[in-house]
Amino acid sequence: MTVSNNHPRVAIVGGTGLVGRTFISLLEERSFPLRSLTLMASARSAGTRLTALGESVEVIEAAPEAFEDVDIALFSAGGGVSRQLAPEAAARGTVVIDNSSAWRMEEDVPLVVPEVNPEDAARHRGIIANPNCSTIQMVVALWPLHRQNPIRRIIVDTYQSASGAGARALEEMLEQSREVLAGADPEPDAFPHQIAFNALPQIDVFEEDDYTKEEIKMARETQKIMHAPEIAVSATCVRIPVAYAHSEAAHVEFTHPMSPSEARDILAAAPGVIVADDPATRTYPMAIDAQGRDEVFVGRIRRDTALDNGLSMWIVSDNIRKGAATNTVQIAELLTAKAAPTAH
Ligand code: 3JN
Numbered sequence: 001m002t003v004s005n006n007h008p009r010v011a012i013v014g015g016t017g018l019v020g021r022t023f024i025s026l027l028e029e030r031s032f033p034l035r036s037l038t039l040m041a042s043a044r045s046a047g048t049r050l051t052a053l054g055e056s057v058e059v060i061e062a063a064p065e066a067f068e069d070v071d072i073a074l075f076s077a078g079g080g081v082s083r084q085l086a087p088e089a090a091a092r093g094t095v096v097i098d099n100s101s102a103w104r105m106e107e108d109v110p111l112v113v114p115e116v117n118p119e120d121a122a123r124h125r126g127i128i129a130n131p132n133c134s135t136i137q138m139v140v141a142l143w144p145l146h147r148q149n150p151i152r153r154i155i156v157d158t159y160q161s162a163s164g165a166g167a168r169a170l171e172e173m174l175e176q177s178r179e180v181l182a183g184a185d186p187e188p189d190a191f192p193h194q195i196a197f198n199a200l201p202q203i204d205v206f207e208e209d210d211y212t213k214e215e216i217k218m219a220r221e222t223q224k225i226m227h228a229p230e231i232a233v234s235a236t237c238v239r240i241p242v243a244y245a246h247s248e249a250a251h252v253e254f255t256h257p258m259s260p261s262e263a264r265d266i267l268a269a270a271p272g273v274i275v276a277d278d279p280a281t282r283t284y285p286m287a288i289d290a291q292g293r294d295e296v297f298v299g300r301i302r303r304d305t306a307l308d309n310g311l312s313m314w315i316v317s318d319n320i321r322k323g324a325a326t327n328t329v330q331i332a333e334l335l336t337a338k339a340a341p342t343a344h
Contacts, residue, residue, distance in 0.1 A: 014077030022325035064088035090126025133323025144270035245287035285316035
């Protein structure tokens with residue numbers, strides 16, 4: 001179903017966080033056809049004012065009754081809030097698009113990347129899940145290749161920015177960098193160890209077979225979004241001291257041979273993808289160039305010499321925008337049947 005009209009009443013839950021604030025700017029940037037905008041947050045943040053669509057808007061407490069007059073709610077307030085409030089909102093006729101992992105693997109909850117599986121959005125029963133940031137950028141890049149030549153195996157290593165762990169973690173990375181340069185020995189708080197001048201091969205907690213939760217999310221979410229449980233995915237997720245944009249080295253085995261130039265041509269025509277790949281001019285995607293953008297950048301496309309029918313590539317995208325807020329707003333655009341649900 002789509003929402004009942006083309007000018008929905010929209011609510012943002014978690015409007016004061018990094019992703020929540022980006023929701024607000026994206027609704028404005030993309031001229032989202034909304035009728036009204038309500039900002040909601042925890043009781044602690046209620047009463048604060050944020051500028052949205054040129055007006056000062058008071059943040060109200062996110063509570064079940066607050067959804068009575070809301071058509072679409074964009075949630076980015078953490079899994080606990082989503083688990084508690086998304087069903088309450090859905091029961092009141094609101095379509096929830098949730099940025100947490102709370103509902104992603106539920107069978108009756110579509111997990112949607114508009115460039116990959118837009119049709120799944122229509123099958124919602126009140127809740128649609130937005131995937132993990134590292135998953136989103138990888139499937140935007142790999143789906144167009146998979147459609148031409150089915151993928152059998154993905155081995156991926158991520159280089160994830162500090163903003164993925166939230167505003168406080170980003171601040172810790174910046175502050176620690178200053179402290180270390182000044183000769184101090186800072187105590188970690190938001191990260192398990194010092195992040196400044198370091199690389200941490202742990203994102204989220206350890207789970208089965210010594211994979212982290214982030215690594216398991218990448219595998220399971222990719223299979224669900226691409227409707228391809230047969231694809232083997234093994235990820236190593238690493239936090240690096242970059243502010244915005246995640247980078248990924250993906251090693252992909254296809255069913256049949258695929259040349260790097262064929263892959264470049266397919267990706268150059270793919271929605272939401274920009275190919276930046278010219279070794280002769282040292283052109284490749286970099287986090288500092290992807291920051292603030294909505295596209296997924298792909299480069300370093302080359303034959304993988306260790307895999308049958310293999311290609312290696314480097315995939316970069318802004319984790320707060322395409323990895324979270326932009327993808328969520330694109331899903332909302334699908335519901336309102338706005339013409340082009342892509343990052344362009
Ligand atoms: O660390 C990153 O770069 C991405 C983090 C995502 C994240 C952090 C805390 C909780 C998630 C997520 O989106 O998967 C969650 C969660 O909702 O489980």
